[in-house]
Amino acid sequence: MTRLNALLFVLLLVSLCDAADKSMNVLFIISDDLTPTALSCYGNQVSQTPNIDRLAAQGTRFTRAYCNATYCGPSRASFLSGYYPHATGVFGYVSPRPQIGERAMWPQHFRSSGYYTARVSKIFHMGVPGGIEEGGNGADDPACWVERFNSPGPEWKAPGDGETLENNPDGKKPAVGGNTFVVVEADGDDEVHSDGKTAKKAVELIQQHAKADKPFFLAVGFVRPHVPFVAPAKYMEPYKPYAKQQLPEKVPGDWDDIPKMGINYKTSKNMKMDIRRQKKAVGGYYGAVAFLDAQVGKVLDALEASGQADNTIVIFTSDHGFHLGEHDFWAKVSLHEESASVPLIIKVPGQKPAVCHSLAQLLDLYPTTAALCGLEVPGRLQGKDITPMLKDPSASVHEEILNVSPIQQGFLLRTDRWAFIQYKEDGTGGIELFDMEKDPKQVTNLANDPQYQDVVADFKQKLSAKLADLRANDL
């Protein structure tokens, strides 16, 4: 072998190694206010979500995944920074940057490790619908992104057939803005709306970066099914007439054993929604979910067409869940199961499809993706690497998950068997305890049952230990 040939041979080897070593891409897709109970892959028999189901069939679907705060602002600030809300004190609709200082947030960690990072639409908090109508950056963190794109949309102002369901008993109000239950069967196509524009931009970015030298970390934030429930009319059609929708069973005396602080901020009663309006809220929500699902499908199709699917970790989730009439509660904030849990699907190239019943939380995404991509996993992060659960769905890394609702001064500890909810840190706001094996719909609060006082005492102790532990941090 001549010297030149030897040199070329070495160069060839190096380039082969480089190709094999190119870190995996991350495609992170997050919906807004999506309860897992509205997805067909999570067992809903009415709502159809074929695209999210397709991803679930290729990845690991987690059946016990939770956010770490039950509304947008603190949930997003938490999993993006890597700290619990009670570690940073970020309970509102702001960036956690002042509390984090120079420490790298999740996308920023990928950026400083050589990734192209981009955000499309809502990843950190943005007001919906107001912030989407304006098209601004919301509570974003510019240090996280090489590029960022917003997707303004008409929201409740979209032309079409709109109805305000909330606080509109005489039907005189037109469709209105704000955090209000409104259904709009909109004229026009997907790209009239924020999420249609978000899907289009995400598709473009995947095409642009598929062959690039740098791996990508692409965060795609959809705002549906957050209110207003607005989508092109065709997505609402399968759920009409809305009167055919089923509501959760109304249990007589359901509120009698829920502490006052646990009655959600939005209820059928205080929203003045009769049965017709409640059923339309469910159907309108499903229509918004169907629209979201179609946009997710476009992004997944683009990834497959790009040739990068075998080198890309895909995550689908939501910032928290949502009530659709359980206990006559609506929306988020509540720490009850439908609001506290999130859909979570993670597809890692080369790993077998699975359903995992072990506990997982949004705080785990940062350390888990860092580990999967071979990046340093900062020791200060408060989530855990759930890679063992992706390799073996019977594995488990958490004994319990802590989720909080600062608006309610509420704390949830969720174990495999129990949901323990305490209002106020000293417990004086009341306690709920549910046996999730026997009572998955959380109808019977056992906290005052003499038989379960040991369980309650044990959880109270666990909660105070957990809070002390997360407050002992490096911030």
Ligand SMILES: [Ca+2]
């Ligand atoms: Ca949200």
